[in-house]
Amino acid sequence: MYVQNAQAPARKTVTVPGLRAMKAEGKRIVMLTCYDFSFASQMEMAGIDVVLVGDSLGMVVQGQSSTLPVTLDHMVYHTAAVARGLKSTLLVTDLPFMSDRDVPHALEAGARIVGEGGAAMVKIEGAAPHILEIIQALDERVIPVCAHLGLTPQSVHKFGGFRIQGRDQDAADRVVAEAKAVEAAGAQLLVLEGVPSSLGKRVTDAVSIPVIGIGAGPDCDGQVLVLHDMLGVTPGKRPKFSKDFLAGRDSVAAAFAAYAEDVRNGAFPAPEHCFN
Ligand SMILES: Nc1nc(=O)c2c([nH]1)NC[C@@H]1CN(c3ccc(C(=O)N[C@@H](CCC(=O)O)C(=O)O)cc3)CN21
Ligand SMILES: CC(C)C(=O)C(=O)O
Ligand SMILES: [Mg+2]
Secondary structure (H helix, E strand, O other): OOOOOOOOOOOOOOOHHHHHHHHHHOOOEEEEEOOOHHHHHHHHHHOOOEEEEOOOHHHHOOOOOOOOOOOHHHHHHHHHHHHOOOOOOEEEEEOOOOOOOOHHHHHHHHHHHHHHHOOOEEEEEOOOHHHHHHHHHHHHOOOOEEEEEEOOHHHHHHHOOOOOOOOOHHHHHHHHHHHHHHHHHOOOEEEEEOOOHHHHHHHHHHOOOOEEEEOOOOOOOEEEEOHHHHOOOOOOOOOOOOOOOOOOOOOHHHHHHHHHHHHHOOOOOOHHHOOO
């Protein structure tokens, strides 16, 4: 038996309060999605701040055309595998489709994701009244919550596709109001996906919790990408906001290091990864 992460450099453990301090200090937060033990170990060694077991696993791991077929069992299984590869990295897992239908189901899902899976935080899409109730219920039971606004992929049928959100003034104002509402409900982190860069900046300035962007422009407090997109292995078309960091490099470790460096120094996202 080899020693797990024997080469991992010593690093301070990333915590939820620690992320808030990073926002206050203007230090960019580096986040990636992950679905298994081996890649998690590479992310730990690369010093990625936050790892997300995303329900995007339905698309990039299972080959589905949306995130809707992903079950709570799938999320718990992948979370447990990823957790074994991490030590000082903060682990966040998505609540899958319909596990957020009401407070009791969401509490059950949170209990399994944190208890069986080993995540430190759960992520939930939207700001509907029942979602705000769930955020508060989880927070009261000391399960930290990451909100997710903008292009929320579980709303694909409502949106009519994976469409950029918040493009007109009313829609943008609504996203800002939702961000304030999820913060007031107790969310401690916010993923903002698929919105114009101007709205990414407005939301980031409007809340005191860190905002992690994906296709939300360069002014967010951090960035997240889907693992398969940033390694260039996603079959077919990748979202415009993603970038292949393995291209021109000779290892996954080098790709993770380059991504972390470019997020921290502001080189990523560049204008070609952003929406107006
Ligand atoms: N591989 C992968 N990467 C992701 O970022 C991702 C997933 N899968 N699955 C779950 C969701 C779905 N996401 C997506 C998927 C496609 C687009 C997309 O094609 N967007 C168009 C813009 C459309 C518009 O202008 O309204 C694009 O050109 O990027 C965006 C987000 C983000 N998430
Ligand atoms: C794209 C990120 C934010 C996500 O929710 C996922 O990977 O499921
Ligand atoms: Mg997701």
